[in-house]
Amino acid sequence: MAIVTLLTDSGESDHYVAAIKAKIISVNPGIRIEDISHRIQPTDIAHAAFVLKSVFRDFPKGTVHLVGVDASGNRGDSYIAIQLEDHFFVGADNGLFGLISERPHQNLVELNTINSITTTFPERDVFAPIAAKLASGVSLTDLGKPMQVFKKMIDRQVKATKKQIAGTVVRVDNFGNLITNIPKEAFDILSKGKTYTIQFGGEKFRRIQTQYNQAEQGECFIVFNSLGVLEIGIYKGNASELLGLEYDSMVNIVFDE
Amino acid sequence: MAIVTLLTDSGESDHYVAAIKAKIISVNPGIRIEDISHRIQPTDIAHAAFVLKSVFRDFPKGTVHLVGVDASGNRGDSYIAIQLEDHFFVGADNGLFGLISERPHQNLVELNTINSITTTFPERDVFAPIAAKLASGVSLTDLGKPMQVFKKMIDRQVKATKKQIAGTVVRVDNFGNLITNIPKEAFDILSKGKTYTIQFGGEKFRRIQTQYNQAEQGECFIVFNSLGVLEIGIYKGNASELLGLEYDSMVNIVFDE
Amino acid sequence: MAIVTLLTDSGESDHYVAAIKAKIISVNPGIRIEDISHRIQPTDIAHAAFVLKSVFRDFPKGTVHLVGVDASGNRGDSYIAIQLEDHFFVGADNGLFGLISERPHQNLVELNTINSITTTFPERDVFAPIAAKLASGVSLTDLGKPMQVFKKMIDRQVKATKKQIAGTVVRVDNFGNLITNIPKEAFDILSKGKTYTIQFGGEKFRRIQTQYNQAEQGECFIVFNSLGVLEIGIYKGNASELLGLEYDSMVNIVFDE
Numbered sequence: 001m002a003i004v005t006l007l008t009d010s011g012e013s014d015h016y017v018a019a020i021k022a023k024i025i026s027v028n029p030g031i032r033i034e035d036i037s038h039r040i041q042p043t044d045i046a047h048a049a050f051v052l053k054s055v056f057r058d059f060p061k062g063t064v065h066l067v068g069v070d071a072s073g074n075r076g077d078s079y080i081a082i083q084l085e086d087h088f089f090v091g092a093d094n095g096l097f098g099l100i101s102e103r104p105h106q107n108l109v110e111l112n113t114i115n116s117i118t119t120t121f122p123e124r125d126v127f128a129p130i131a132a133k134l135a136s137g138v139s140l141t142d143l144g145k146p147m148q149v150f151k152k153m154i155d156r157q158v159k160a161t162k163k164q165i166a167g168t169v170v171r172v173d174n175f176g177n178l179i180t181n182i183p184k185e186a187f188d189i190l191s192k193g194k195t196y197t198i199q200f201g202g203e204k205f206r207r208i209q210t211q212y213n214q215a216e217q218g219e220c221f222i223v224f225n226s227l228g229v230l231e232i233g234i235y236k237g238n239a240s241e242l243l244g245l246e247y248d249s250m251v252n253i254v255f256d257e
Numbered sequence: 258m259a260i261v262t263l264l265t266d267s268g269e270s271d272h273y274v275a276a277i278k279a280k281i282i283s284v285n286p287g288i289r290i291e292d293i294s295h296r297i298q299p300t301d302i303a304h305a306a307f308v309l310k311s312v313f314r315d316f317p318k319g320t321v322h323l324v325g326v327d328a329s330g331n332r333g334d335s336y337i338a339i340q341l342e343d344h345f346f347v348g349a350d351n352g353l354f355g356l357i358s359e360r361p362h363q364n365l366v367e368l369n370t371i372n373s374i375t376t377t378f379p380e381r382d383v384f385a386p387i388a389a390k391l392a393s394g395v396s397l398t399d400l401g402k403p404m405q406v407f408k409k410m411i412d413r414q415v416k417a418t419k420k421q422i423a424g425t426v427v428r429v430d431n432f433g434n435l436i437t438n439i440p441k442e443a444f445d446i447l448s449k450g451k452t453y454t455i456q457f458g459g460e461k462f463r464r465i466q467t468q469y470n471q472a473e474q475g476e477c478f479i480v481f482n483s484l485g486v487l488e489i490g491i492y493k494g495n496a497s498e499l500l501g502l503e504y505d506s507m508v509n510i511v512f513d514e
Numbered sequence: 515m516a517i518v519t520l521l522t523d524s525g526e527s528d529h530y531v532a533a534i535k536a537k538i539i540s541v542n543p544g545i546r547i548e549d550i551s552h553r554i555q556p557t558d559i560a561h562a563a564f565v566l567k568s569v570f571r572d573f574p575k576g577t578v579h580l581v582g583v584d585a586s587g588n589r590g591d592s593y594i595a596i597q598l599e600d601h602f603f604v605g606a607d608n609g610l611f612g613l614i615s616e617r618p619h620q621n622l623v624e625l626n627t628i629n630s631i632t633t634t635f636p637e638r639d640v641f642a643p644i645a646a647k648l649a650s651g652v653s654l655t656d657l658g659k660p661m662q663v664f665k666k667m668i669d670r671q672v673k674a675t676k677k678q679i680a681g682t683v684v685r686v687d688n689f690g691n692l693i694t695n696i697p698k699e700a701f702d703i704l705s706k707g708k709t710y711t712i713q714f715g716g717e718k719f720r721r722i723q724t725q726y727n728q729a730e731q732g733e734c735f736i737v738f739n740s741l742g743v744l745e746i747g748i749y750k751g752n753a754s755e756l757l758g759l760e761y762d763s764m765v766n767i768v769f770d771e
Contacts, residue, residue, distance in 0.1 A: 003539065005532065011431030013304075015312035018262065018293040022315035025260065025291075029317065033291075034539075034547075036532040042432050043493055047527075055529035058536035058638070060543065072469040118467050121483035124315070174525030175556050210632050212586040226635035236557055268688030270561075272569035275519065275550040276740075279572035282517065282548075286574065290548075299689050300750055329726040375724050378740035381572075 002088075002135040003032045003059060007052055008068035008123060009040040019124045020068070027132035036065075043070040045153070046247075049099035050171045050179075054227055056087055056100065066131040067091035068123035079126050080150055081140055083107035088134050090127045098152030109144030156248070160186045165253040167230070169245055176238030180251045182230040191255060198222055200232065200251040201243045259345075259392040260289045260316060264309055265325035265380065266297040276381045277323070284389035293322075300327040302410070303504075306356035307428045307436075311484055313344055313357065323388040324348035325380035336383050337407055338397055340364035345391050347384045355409030366401030413505070417443045422510040424487065426502055433495030437508045439487040448512060455479055457489065457508040458500045515542075516602075516649040517573060521550040521566055522582035522637065523557065533638045534582070541646035550579075557584040559667070560761075563613035564685045564693075568741055570601055570614065580645040581605035582637035593640050594664055595654055597621035602648050604641045612666030623658030670762070674700045679767040681744065683759060690752030694765045696744040705769060712736055714746065714765040715757045 004024055010016035017038050024031055036055060040048045048069040056065055064087075071092045078093045083106040089097055090111075112126050119125040130143055158167040158181045167182035178200075198205045208222050208230075215221035215235040220243075225231040230251065233239045240246060261281055267273035274295050281288055293312060297305045305326040313322055321344075328349045335350045340363040346354055347368075369383050376382040387400055415424040415438045424439035435457075455462045465479050465487075472478035472492040477500075482488040487508065490496045497503060518538055524530035531552050538545055550569060554562045562583040570579055578601075585606045592607045597620040603611055604625075626640050633639040644657055672681040672695045681696035692714075712719045722736050722744075729735035729749040734757075739745040744765065747753045754760060 003543075009431075012294055013296040013308075014428075014430045015293065015308045016431075018291065018308075018312045019315050021291055022312060022317075026315070026317055029260075029289075032543075034532065034535055036529065037526055039527040051527075051529045051532075055532045055536060058533050058540070060536075060540055075468075075470045077470075119483060120467075120469055120480050120488070124483065171528075173528045174523075174530075210634075211589075212634055213589045213591075223634050226633060226638065231634070238556075266688075269551055270553040270565075271685075271687045272550065272565045273688075275548065275565075275569045276572050278548055279569060279574075283572070283574055286517075286546075299752075332725075332727045334727075376740060377724075377726055377737050377745070381740065 001028070001030055001032070001137070002062045002064055003034055004064045004066055004131045004135050005034050005036050005059065006038070006066050006068075007036040007040065007048060008038050009042045009044065009048070009070070010038050010068065010123075012038050016121070016123070019121070020066070020128050023124050023128035024132045027129055028136045031132055031135050040069050045070055045094060045096045046099070047171070049096050052096075053100040057085065059087070061086040062088070064088040064090065064131045064134045066123070066127050067096060068127060069096060070094050071122050071127075072120075078147070079111040079122055080147065081109050081111055081130055081134065081143055082150060083140055088140065090131045090134070092122065093150050095151040095153040097150055099155050105150070107140050108147045108150060109140055110147045111144045113145045156181065158182055158186070160190060162190060163255060165190060167251050169247055169249045169251060172240045172246060175233065176240040177231055177233035178239050178245055178249070178251070179225065179227070180230045180232070182251065182253065184224040184228045184230075187224070187230070187253065194255045196256065197254045198251070199254060200249065201245050203243070258285070258287055258289070258394070259319045259321055260291055261321045261323055261388045261392050262291050262293050262316065263295070263323050263325070264293040264297065264305060265295050266299045266301065266305070266327065267295050267325065267380075269295050273378070273380070276378070277325070277385050280381050280385035281389040284386055285393045288389055288392050297326050302327055302351060302353045303356070304428070306353050310357040314342065316344070318343040319345070321345040321347065321388045321391045323380070323384050324353060325384060326353060327351050328379050328384075329377075335404070336368040336379055337404065338366050338368055338387055338391065338401055339407060340397055345397065347388045347391070349379065350407050352408040352410040354407055356412050362407070364397050365404045365407060366397055367404045368401045370402045413438065415439055415443070417447060419447060420512060422447060424508050426504055426506045426508060429497045429504060432490065433497040434488055434490035435496050435502050435506070435508070436482065436484070437487045437489070439508065439510065441481040441485045441487075444481070444487070444510065451512045453513065454511045455508070456511060457506065458502050460500070515544055515546070515651070516576045516578055517546045517548055518578045518580055518645045518649050519548050519550050519573065520552070520580050520582075521554065521562060522552045523554040523562070523584070524552050524582065524637075526552050530635070530637070533635070534580070534642050537638050537642035538646045541643055542650045545646055545649050554583050559584055559608060559610045560613070561685070563610050567614040571599065573601070575600040576602070578602040578604065578645045578648045580637070580641050581610060582641060583610060584608050585636050585641075586634070592661070593625040593636055594661065595623050595625055595644055595648065595658055596664060597654055602654065604645045604648070606636070607664050609665040609667040611664055613669050619664070621654050622661045622664060623654055624661045625658045627659045670695065672696055672700070674704060676704060677769060679704065681765050683761055683763045683765060686754045686760060689747065690754040691745055691747035692753050692759050692763070692765070693739065693741070694744045694746070696765065696767065698738040698742045698744075701738070701744070701767065708769045710770065711768045712765070713768060714763065715759050717757070
C-alpha cells in the first residue's frame, strides 16, 4: 500500500491537519501518512513548490502527495489529481504543481465533477478521500474526469551564458542558508578552463567548498548542495540575517576571460 | 486495534511528546499514534476544547484521545477516562472534556486510585498507559473506579432570538480567520423570509458566501464553514490582524423587520 | 522491527525532515519512525543532548536514535554509530553523544569509511540508511569500521557538599519552567536532619512541593520532577520570563547548620 504525504499551510495549532489524517484513516486504516510540512506560509505557492520539488522523488514510486496550500486558490480553480514522474499528486489547480517538474504528466483528472460538493475545506472533503483511494490502489482514471493540461506558472529562470550565470535566491531555509536556482551542471560546463567570481549582497568570492564546515566560523561558505544547486551560508551563523539577503535576491557567477 | 491521538500544550522543543509516545509504544508497539496538536497555549483549555471538539468525530469510533492540557489542573482534580459518543478520552478532570459535547457520557472512571502514584508528568505516567490499554481492547471499567460526573464548564453561549443572533469569536486560526459560535442551523431558521446585517468590528455586511474565494482579494468573506458555524476572513489576508478582532470579540447577525 | 527516532535542528518548514524519513522508508518501508523533536536550536548540542538524555530510555531497547544536530560539526568530525545502554545512536561525533549517559558504550563504529561519500546532507545520505539497516536487524559491526572512543564534552557539573548544592539551569522548557541539574538523590542524602534554603534569582524558598499545583497561582513551585531533578516554575505562569532566569543561571540549596 502506498504512503500518503501531506504538505499544507494549515499550521499546527488547529484541527485541520488531524481532520485530513482522520479522513484518510477512515477510508483505509492501513495507510501510512507522513508529514512533509504544515508550516508553509499561508498561500505561499513558491515555498510549497520548492519544498515538494526538493523531496518528492526521495519517496518510493507510487507515493501519493496531498497538497493543501492556497487550496481555495482563485475562483474557478479545479481540484485535480496528477500522475507525474510515477508519483501521484492531489490538490488545487492553482499553479503549484506546474513548478515541481519539467516532465510531461502521465495522467491527469479533474476531481469533484460528479455529485460535486461545495466545501470550505477541500483538503479533508475532496483531497483526503481521493488520496486514500489512490494509495489503496484505485486507478487514477476512475477518480475523476479526464483533463488535458494543468496550470503552469513560470518560475524565475536562471540566465546562463558564457560570461555569467545570473540566478536568484529561491529559498531561505531554517538555518538562514540561501538556496539559489543555479545548477551545478550549468556551472561545471560554463566554468571549464575559466576562473570565476561569485557575487551577492556586495560580496565577492572566488572559491566553492564541498562541505559546510570548510569555512571559518562566522565566514561564508558556498557549496553545491544535495539538491545540486548553489547554496550560501555562514558557518555557525545565519546568512540571511547577516548578509541581508532574502527570497529573490540576486546571486551571480561571473566568468573571467 | 484503535488509534491513540495526542493533544497537548507541551510544545515541540522538549522531550515531553516523545516520552508520551514511547510509553504507549512500550505498552503495545502495534498502536498507531496520531498527533492532533502540541501547540495549544499552555493551560489554554478553551483552545484545546475547540480543537478537540472540531475533529474527534472525524476519527473512527473507538479512537482514544489523550489530552494533556493543564494536566496538573487545579489541586484536587482527578485523572479520568471517559467513553463519550463512542470515543474514549483520557486526561485531567479540569473542565476541558465538558466543553466538547452536549451528549451524556456512556462511561466514566477515575484513574490512579489504586496504588496511586504521585507524578509531575501524568501524561506519561498515568494517561499514556491507560490510553494504550484502552486502544488494546481493555475495558474502560477495568481501568479505574466508577465515577458519576466530570466537570463541565459553561461555554459562552450564542444568544439567538427572532431579532438577532449574538455570538462571539471562539477561535482565531492559523490564517487569522475568525471562527464564531453562530450555528448555520440557527441562522437558517431565524433568517427565513428576512434580510439581515452581519456586524462586527464596526463593519456591516449583507451577504454570506459559500466559498473563501468569492470575495475580492483584500476583502472580507463570510461563510458557514466545515464546522457549520459562521467564519469571517479576509481573502488572501489575515482578518484578525486587519480587523482588530480576537478571541471573544462580538459578532452579531441582526434581522431586519 | 525496531523503531527509528529522529532528533534534529532542521525545523519544520523545509524538506529536510521528510527527506530523512523518505530515505529510511526506501530502505525498509516497514520501519516505524517517531519524531523526538526538529526544533532544536541550530547547532545547539546542549539542548539536543538534554532532550535525548531525558527520553531515550523510555523507548524499547533496540530503538535506533538518529541525531542530526550540528551534523556538519567541525572539520574532521566522523560520522558514527554507537550501541549504548542497549539503544543505538547514529550521528556526528561532535560531542553530543558524550552528554547523554555515564555508562561505557557497548559498541562503536565509524561510518562512511568505505566508498565514502561527500555530502552536505549527511542526515539523509549517511545516517538514514544506517539507521534503517540497524532497525532492520543488521549488526552494527557490519556497518562501519571499529572505533575505540567517541568525543565526550564536559557537562557543567553540580557541586554537592555538606554545606550546599550548587547547580545551574540546564533547560528552559516550553512552559518557561527551569530544569536544573540538581539530583533528588544528592538532595535526599545531604538534607537528612537539616533544614535548607533554595536560592535563585534573588529569591529564597524553604519548601519543596510534590506537584505543580501545590503553589498558589502566580507563585513559585519547586519540585523534583519526572527526571529526578529540581525544577522551578510559576503556577500558571512563565518562570523564566517572570524571574529573569535562563540557561546556566545559578540555583543553590544551602543547608543550615
